[in-house]
Amino acid sequence: MLQERSHKEVRENIIEQGTYLHQELEKIIQNHLKEAKKIEEEDLSILGKQISDMKSILSEIQKITKENQNLLKTKTIKNVLKHESENERFPEVQKLIELSPPSFVSQRIPQEALSQLFGTLTCSVRRETRHYLIPSATNLRSKREGLRIPEIIRTWRTGLKVSPKISCCLESDDCYVRSSSTIKQFSATGNELNVTKLKSESHFLIDITVSKNNTLFYSDNRDRSVNFVKNNTIKTLITLDGWKPLAICSSSTGDILVSMQTDDEKQSKVVRYSGTTVSQEIQYKDISTPLYSNPLFICENTNFDICISDWDKNSVEVVDSDGEFIFSYEGNRALTKYKDKFNPRGLACDSLSHILITDFLNNLVHIIDHNGHFLRFIDNCNLHCPQDVSVSRDNKLYLVENSKEELKVISYLV
Structure with a gap:
């Protein structure tokens, strides 16, 4: 997948860069030639003036010499005694300007340095993405094909109801549900498999995600950390300074995406971590316009787009894998038949x-395509304050509601 960057565009960009550098180099050459011409004209002017002055002085000297010669020829003592020397009239003859010719010192730039100045050509990024088998009746020629009337196929009690978060495993049928300081692992049939008690007692600002190798990660807003659970032992992956984590998501590449906010809540961004190393930061729509205000939920699309549910903006902001803005979804006009404005929370x-x-x-739940076009609502499953969602590897929607100890599994694809 080239992600909106074709090979043709790469070649055109290289040619454009070459043309630009040729033009800039030609400007530099012309400026140097212009400056050399200016120096030449100034030197010639100085030398011309000196020659003119010398000719004038020489003419005066020749005139005086001739007069002196005529005086000697007269052999008149009276005229000789009246003669006065005029040598002091020409002291400026000794004040000549010496000019050294100009020089040009060329700088030989190594080919490697020139190549770096020209630009960098990176290889194509080849990454695996997940593909699931959909029943053959699914046909995507129309945006709505592949969707059907949603229905609840399973429910079970979780015992967790305060601002719950949910994350399905990528390589198994299990899921994790978090509420308060407890994370529970469930099988696809609702059997409780494991319970993890967290070190924080935060009721709200903790998010969870499951990586490709089924490792459970969670963010802790109170101590600014991102942690993982291994063999029922909690270990800290990263601790932030001046920023607090809000939401986390496991990327298909194995990275961890973390949305975060400064302590004064004036700045927000999304950071990609490869292990403990920051490999990407996404913060602005353009040079000065922030993308996010309060990014409390995050997920990654199968085409590597990064989707954020922004609490303060009441919108979903979507960027591509390079952090370039794609679209903002602010609800659907059909919301007029519902009681309130668009109020997005969890997304998957x-x-x-x-x-x-x-x-x-x-x-209700909105379903939109990867370009932000509305497809349909899920509004027939007796939902009450839906808080968070996750999609299982067989494309079932797992949904938890606020203040209800119930998990709903919804089928919505053909």
């Missing part, structure tokens, strides 16, 4: 690159 992406967004105040 399925194998068809649909983005599913919980609408907390309107008790």
